[in-house]
Amino acid sequence: MLLSIRDLKVAFRLGERGTVTLAPAVSGVSLDIPEHTTVALVGESGSGKSVTAMSILNLLPGNAQRSGVIEYLGRDLLMASLSELQALRGKEIACVFQDPMTSLNPVFSVGQQLAEPLRRHLSMSKRAARERAEALLVEVGIPEPKRRLASYPHELSGGQQQRVMIAMALACEPKLLIADEPTTALDVTIQRQILELIARLQERHRMSVLFISHDLALVGEIADHVVVMRQGVVREQGPVARIFEAPQDAYTRALLACRPSLTHTSARLPVIDDHIEGKAPTRQAKPKDPNAPVLLEVHALAKSFFLREGLFGQREFKAVRDVNFQLRRGHTLGVVGESGSGKTTMGLTLLRLHEPTAGEVLLDGRNLLTLSDSERQVMRRRIQIVFQNPYASLNPRFTIGQTLLEPMTIHGIGAGQYERGRRASALLAKVGLDDSALGKYPHEFSGGQRQRIAIARCLTLEPEVLVLDEAVSALDVSVQAQVLNLLKDLQDDLGLAYVFISHDLAVVRFVSDEVLVMKDGEVVEQASAQQILAAPAQEYTRRLLGAIPRGYQGAS
């Protein structure tokens, strides 16, 4: 056994002056990491998985208190002195973190940062270190390694930065690699590359990997053992086959069931708490009317940004080029793409939050892009938007009541304050929250609840079209399921039309009728949801599909 964690408890001291409170993060976790194996530590946000991993090398902030035993090759790391830990770090146990842009030092070159652990632990000379650094870059698959040694982190793409992080971790041939959500901040296609890289390196160097993630499907592909955590405790652990095929714990089962699947359609997604209690999803799929009136028509929509270059020149950056689609009442158009594809810009342009450079957007026959200001106010009632970040889309200084009343007051909906208050309460009930929310502030709610409040805010104006810009991407799997179900319920009840923008093809498939695939501002493929998944025509779409993690596939 390489590393053994027994009954680890971690708590954080909060509050500097005056009152001090202790917030527990991990409450008694035990897990084992054998040699030459990949152990996956899975959990949602707040489960304590990162804290557990960071405790091993004591990379926690200064106000953390640990207790328990972490045994590594016969030594208790919790009792180790700082210099002993420093001798271990980077040499026998190394780390790769989630965000490579901020984890790399911006003022030192790649070569300098790679050479650091080599010179510190292996006492290499400068030249030897440089040669080894170059070899490492080759191994992690960075093209033109010699030139890259002199590059700075900001000159590399996200995927390349992560490869450099991995190279840095491998430098001294560690026995254990701790990877804390290493692919979460990357695009789907890059994710797959990094995942395969880690798996390959684990094989070749015969080291162990502790892989932390929130995505069970992702770890299913590379892990040998899986540990599932929730709210600071371990719910289940065991070999990957057993976890996927015969999960014992209710939470694990719920986690597996709540992901929208790529293979079969369902009307509603099961929600974790419901699943644990054994409740089945209640609503059935309502068939969509293929002849519903066309609400939104977009022709040749384009948006360019102009950047200053040289002494007096300008450079045109085409964010969106030539987008065309039709959206019927009660239907959903899914827009899929990776970062930089222009999907978000396109969504914002539909509402004229960005001014388009060309094209037309027809809402019920009227071109939105040529409206006068007063007409634009009226238009705002008919097409609304829900943003990605639930923590940023509500004004932190407004109560929920104020947030919900503002749009009604601006547009003069409802006869008076009393009437508006009633409408606000009714909408909150519709999204699954109660009246007590009206007097509260956003920071008292979770991400999923805030997103529901944001949806309620849109609904105060009784819109016909709702643009959802990565509305569920920042949410945990279980919460995602709740919000997606809510969106489907609202669509069935109110006849809303959605433009659903996301990078997650599985989620898009669950909600959409028609799908648009975008890359670099252009529409690469456009077809019905079934067709995209069953028989993708374009190479890029196939690659996107292939990059999606499928979970454990059984003996293959």
Next chain:
Amino acid sequence: MWAYLIRRLWQMVPTLIGVVLLVFLLFKFFGADPAVIVGGLNATQEQVAAIRTQLGLDRPWWVQLLIYLREIVTFEWGRSWATNEAVSNLFATRLPATLTVMVPILILDTLVALPIAMWVAYRRGSLSDRTIMVITTVALSISFLVYIIIGQYVFGFQLGWFPVQGWSDSTLTNLLTFVPLPVLLAVVVGISPQTRLYRSFFLDELGHDYVRTARAKGMTEGAVLFKHVLRNALIPIITNIGLALPGIFVGSFLIEVFFSIPGLGREVLLAVNRSDYPVIQATTVYLAMLTMLINLATDLLYKVVDPRVVLK
């Protein structure tokens, strides 16, 4: 690079024009009548009128502005109303004294404040951190005047370690005899704000992810602090020094007044008391030019210190 330089120099022009406009309009419309000032208290009406014609004050204001601009461009600033000394000469003779005092202050301030700030930031929340913060707060609450008054009294008058006032022609004598006391007092006062400022820079850097990565690689705390954090903190520190540089040319006028050092700050103060407009105007415009050049130099220095900077 050259495109950047040219663009920056080109952008300085409107700002400079703005400063000149500000100074000109301020003195023209809010200041007292220059003819009366130059004439003095006992001048007769005819004398004042004659002076007015001589100074060109009877011409329309935009003509005066043009004359003003021409004078600036040709560096022909006229003469001080009080001493009739050419203003450019004033600069040339007073500047060295100011610099002899202010440059050591700037250097010492930074060199002493940096290690204290780093140490305190590293041990944030500890007793030493809180103690130093309280000490600096109290020290900052006492006016510079008090330090100088007491310092002069104790060290110069009572103990006799340093001369109370004075200046000489030789730079060496100045540095050894007349400069130590003022520099000592200024540094004691200046350390407090600098330490607090640098502390906030270091705290900021210590919160970044790359610090955790450096620790994860097994670097000692010393290497983390002095190699990784310091190098990144240099960026705001250099900004700060760049911002402080123009200030040293006016010098600490208080020091120059108290210690009778013939520097530029004291000169400006005298000019204010004597309503010597040309001196004040000229100093303002010259220093504005100097400030802009220093800013440009600082920005160019950024490129060396921060590889992310792209000069466009």
Next chain:
Amino acid sequence: MSAVLPIAGATPARSEGVWRIAWRRFRGDRVGMVSLFIVAAFLVLIALSATHVVARHWQQEVGVPNAPPTFLGPRPPEDLGTIEVPKGPNVDLSDVDPLAPRYREWAERAARMKTTEAPRMATLPFGGDRLGRDVLSKAVKGTEVSVFVGVLAAAVATTIGTLLGAAAGFLGGRINDFLEWVYNVFTAAPDILLIFAFAAVFGRGIGTVVLILGLTGWASVYRQVRAEFIKHRNREYVRAAEAIGASAGSRMFRHILPNVSHVILVRLSLLVVGFIKYEVILSYLGLGVPVDQVSWGTMLAEAQAELILGYWWQLAAATAFMALFVTAFSLMADAWRDALDPRLRGAD
């Protein structure tokens, strides 16, 4: 727009807003509470002074020149070493003295008039200055003037800086370019130089000092407010407000400003401290408050000459009052900033 809605049934309780939470956190900070108490005490003192309840007669010369403080005891009388007064009756000059016939008339008239001359006190509570004025009264009055100038000037500078910063940051475009030009012009010359230039032109007086400091101090507030508005204008809650149709003014002042107010408050407190110190220096140099007013600066100006002669009480009084107030204010502002800091506040 009230947050409590008239809904049928129970009125939902309003949760704690940002300020209430910050106040609770502030209350737990002992240093902060003590400082707040001291600052409040000073403010009461200033109010009393402004309404002439205390320190009304600070200008009256009630003590002997340079009277020592009471706890030191009176100064021993000086031996002046005059010549002895000759004894014996005066010589009678009435036959040659032209005024002799009027003496009796004048003596009668003088007897009818009264003058009161209060005896000069030998010691005062905290000593007297060279004219014999009570140092303690001067210190209290000086507090009123210096603090008033500092706070008012800071308020002026903050208001100008906030309005301009909001406009430049949020509206951008040509307004931003113009305001950036104004900012560059005002910050092109060093602060002190600008203050001197204004002082030379505007002269002395409390109002002018407030104006001068306000006109030179807005730049730092502008910079910070502009940066904050630029940061917030792209935040999603502002985009959402735009999407529901809120006007630009509403977005700037109803949505963004409350989110930025804690930053502005911190900067305001920094300015107050800075301006008090500037005022002291200006008054010391004779460029600040007029001659018939007293501030900490004028006290320090007099104190310098007195120190050589060994009279230290005016220096001590001015320094003590100033140090106590500024320290307490700074510590209180620090505690407020920590209480408002979003990073320590919950899960934001």
